[in-house]
Amino acid sequence: MCQVDPKHLPFARNDRYGDMGIKPQPLAEKCRLAVLTVTILxxxxxxxxxxxxxxxxxxxxSEVLPASMKMPVTALLGKFFSRLCLFFIGFASIKRVKVGHAAWDRSKGDGPAAGIVSNHCSHTDILIHMARSFPSFVARGGTESIPLIGFISQKMQCLYVEREAKGANAKGISAAVKERMQHAASGEGPAERPMLLFPEGTTSNGTHLLPFKTGAFLAGAPVQPVILKYGEGSVSPAWESISAPQHLFLLLANVCHSVTVYELPVYVPSKEEQQDPALYARNVRQHMLRYSDLKPSDAVLADKRAYHAKLKGEPAKDTKKRE
Known part of the structure; x- marks a missing residue:
């Protein structure tokens, strides 16, 4: 039996269509997809x-509204349209569960958070968070130029960064996130619009929690940990080891999907955590692992790329330089 690299487990697809979404299907399934493609899709x-x-x-x-009304109206209708969009994609029901609140030490605080930290599985993650809290988030560079989507992201006051940003560019986005969160934590910013951050830095298949980067924790401000758990079905909403067009097709060609959103208590950092973002990141990750059935993994983006190269039969790239 072929030995599976443990670092590849968080990136393997676990649905009937398999890795890359091209697993051979029986005739009945092909017929079902064909019918749904011309009816439901x-x-x-x-x-x-x-x-x-x-x-x-x-x-x-909203540009014609008074300044004091622009954001409240945009956020309210943004939540509505996000939830409606999820409905059309197939998420007729979204279950939300508060976990850990009964055992939470109230001495740590339970006030508003300056940011939301969440595991990252799919492009639908952002819509799910938008439907709940309509947060700002860090978007990939170039998003601001996409027709329709670009203007919407600008109205949400998103921050833009290139995935491979290094040096001054990477420090610049980290400083911008830190400033935005500190502003929100001070009470001067709108409490209903915290930053949404995916500290893993990439997506997984929803079974593991990857190491956290420190960007979300540089401000030393309280954060709201959230865990997204997609239900098992014919197609996994997790966007892993599959092309975007193929995943979007399978997502839309299957009638319904499910997701449970686990909301943990606001995590208020100690003085030690405020002074050490790496410690803060590790502790929040452990906190999220404690209240979920996710497995810890030390895999990073380089390991995902190595797995993708393996699936495509391409030469493995050097992954010694960790990301």
């Missing part, structure tokens, strides 16, 4: 596209 595409266009128009029209 077009309706889903039209519905989701309508939500994006509708919210884009809301963002444009």
């Amino acid at each position: 077009p309706l889903k595409v039209i519905g989701a596209a309508s939500c994006i266009i509708g919210f884009y128009l809301v963002c444009r029209l």
